[in-house]
Amino acid sequence: MPTASDIASEAALAFRARIEHLSGQTVSSCYQCGKCTAGCPVASEMDTDPARVMRLVQLGARERVLRDEAIWLCASCETCVSRCPQACRLPRVMDALRAVAEQDGYARDNRGAALLNRLFLAQIRAFGRVHEMSLVAGFNLASRRPLRDVTKGPSMMRKGKLHLLPQRSANLPAVRRIFERVQELEGSET
Amino acid sequence: MSVAFYPGCSLHGTGNDYAQSAHAVCQRLGLDLTELEGWTCCGSTPAHNTSALLSVALSAQNLRLASDQQRDSLVVACAACFNRLRSARHEMAHDEVLRGRVEHVLEAPAPLDVRVDHLLELLLDTYGLDALAARVRRPLTGLKVACYYGCLLVRPPEVMAFDDAEHPTSMDRVLAACGAETVDWPGKTECCGANLSLSRSDIVVSLVDRLLDQAKRAGADVVAVACPLCQANLDVRQTDVTAQTGHRYDLPAVYFTQLVGLALGAGADELGLDKSFVDSRPTLAGWLS
Ligand code: SF4
Ligand code: SF4
Numbered sequence: 001m002p003t004a005s006d007i008a009s010e011a012a013l014a015f016r017a018r019i020e021h022l023s024g025q026t027v028s029s030c031y032q033c034g035k036c037t038a039g040c041p042v043a044s045e046m047d048t049d050p051a052r053v054m055r056l057v058q059l060g061a062r063e064r065v066l067r068d069e070a071i072w073l074c075a076s077c078e079t080c081v082s083r084c085p086q087a088c089r090l091p092r093v094m095d096a097l098r099a100v101a102e103q104d105g106y107a108r109d110n111r112g113a114a115l116l117n118r119l120f121l122a123q124i125r126a127f128g129r130v131h132e133m134s135l136v137a138g139f140n141l142a143s144r145r146p147l148r149d150v151t152k153g154p155s156m157m158r159k160g161k162l163h164l165l166p167q168r169s170a171n172l173p174a175v176r177r178i179f180e181r182v183q184e185l186e187g188s189e190t
Numbered sequence: 191m192s193v194a195f196y197p198g199c200s201l202h203g204t205g206n207d208y209a210q211s212a213h214a215v216c217q218r219l220g221l222d223l224t225e226l227e228g229w230t231c232c233g234s235t236p237a238h239n240t241s242a243l244l245s246v247a248l249s250a251q252n253l254r255l256a257s258d259q260q261r262d263s264l265v266v267a268c269a270a271c272f273n274r275l276r277s278a279r280h281e282m283a284h285d286e287v288l289r290g291r292v293e294h295v296l297e298a299p300a301p302l303d304v305r306v307d308h309l310l311e312l313l314l315d316t317y318g319l320d321a322l323a324a325r326v327r328r329p330l331t332g333l334k335v336a337c338y339y340g341c342l343l344v345r346p347p348e349v350m351a352f353d354d355a356e357h358p359t360s361m362d363r364v365l366a367a368c369g370a371e372t373v374d375w376p377g378k379t380e381c382c383g384a385n386l387s388l389s390r391s392d393i394v395v396s397l398v399d400r401l402l403d404q405a406k407r408a409g410a411d412v413v414a415v416a417c418p419l420c421q422a423n424l425d426v427r428q429t430d431v432t433a434q435t436g437h438r439y440d441l442p443a444v445y446f447t448q449l450v451g452l453a454l455g456a457g458a459d460e461l462g463l464d465k466s467f468v469d470s471r472p473t474l475a476g477w478l479s
Binding site: 022024041042045072073075076077078079081082089092095098099102111112113115116117118120121123124128129130131132133136139143148149152155156159160161162163167169170171172174175177178179181182185186 | 199200202203204205206207227228229230231233234235236237238239240241242243244247248251255285291294295296297341342345346347355356380381383384385386388389390391393397426464465467
């Protein structure tokens with residue numbers, strides 16, 4: 001009979017393997033030097049800094065890391081990649097964590113970056129391109145802060161920077177097909 | 191070499207002054223900047239945050255269009271689109287498994303015959319600095335510029351292979367050829383907070399505060415950028431910087447193409463100089479006809 005801790009560690013190993021597979025990075029090669037954290041522009045805002053995120057993935061601490069706001073604060077600036085002595089592409093690990101958090105329902109209540117990502121992709125699916133004005137309006141409404149940056153819209157409009165109507169790409173059908181086929185392929189693998 | 195221009199969503203919206211000035215510059219230099227017909231969104235950060243395959247496939251779709259339209263190169267001005275398109279090409283070329291998956295999704299061979307170039311590279315490598323300097327009608331003599339490259343033009347270095355990732359000089363060299371004095375400053379490749387601008391504008395405000403402070407201390411009259419998101423963060427957020435920190439900069443953030451256009455003799459309206467929040471026209475008055 002496997003003990004509870006055997007099962008826990010199996011789950012932990014499976015989680016680490018899933019993140020390594022999705023990110024294409026050998027998370028176990030990280031030796032916790034902390035250089036990624038030292039250069040990260042948002043580390044001071046994170047409860048769990050980038051090096052600790054790596055540690056949590058090594059330990060397979062699935063719940064802890066998928067619920068952590070840090071993965072949604074990473075701005076994908078790639079500063080950590082050029083600094084890492086182990087040539088680990090940490091932003092790809094962050095991407096994999098965000099993807100898994102989204103797939104496994106951990107991002108459902110996120111009213112920050114995860115919400116923005118969903119709305120942004122919905123726009124690409126709808127028009128083949130992103131319509132900034134409805135994206136911002138939709139984000140503000142869904143994140144329950146309808147008046148955020150409200151003073152900026154009218155002057156952007158006056159400056160001819162915002163358009164009322166979205167543009168639709170002539171290749172919208174091809175884009176929709178890409179979404180469908182990615183979903184099909186990824187769905188068949190999980 | 192036949193090129194197609196990939197504008198991306200921002201250059202048709204909040205970054206239309208970047209598009210306008212890029213076209214003004216290329217028209218004066220006799221460079222063809224015809225838009226890629228039927229282009230679609232590159233997927234940007236939300237796509238790679240969600241699925242690596244989706245991200246590469248959305249970008250590859252545009253490379254495929256360029257290939258179908260018999261273009262050798264896709265020229266990009268937006269640093270974020272440039273990063274996605276060049277990365278997609280790089281990843282398809284170096285990762286066979288991924289390439290196979292993308293081909294399955296696109297139902298077509300991976301379009302690796304099309305290069306991805308940034309507008310700065312077009313000016314530097316295809317056109318050449320001497321040729322550019324020879325076209326300058328109003329040298330920007332005396333204008334001090336802090337060139338801001340941000341993250342996505344240069345990182346990750348193995349993928350982007352754009353200039354020197356820690357000390358890039360492409361924009362400095364282009365603007366120096368236009369007669370401007372570019373200042374040495376530490377913020378060149380620091381992050382502005384990118385699309386945290388919507389979800390966590392407080393973080394963007396503190397990063398922008400630091401960048402503006404560094405540029406101002408280095409003596410810059412303007413900051414030059416190559417990305418619509420950087421421009422929006424550095425420009426539109428200046429009032430928020432003042433509200434959050436009490437610091438007031440009034441430092442215009444302009445597209446490098448607006449400065450090149452100015453040197454080539456284009457007017458303020460043609461370059462969209464009326465469109466930023468911090469008005470650059472008083473600073474640039476001496477070079478405006
Ligand atoms: S820089 Fe690399 S090796 Fe060092 S802690 Fe970060 S991920 Fe690990
Ligand atoms: S990519 Fe993310 S984790 Fe890495 S330095 Fe930038 S914000 Fe920090």
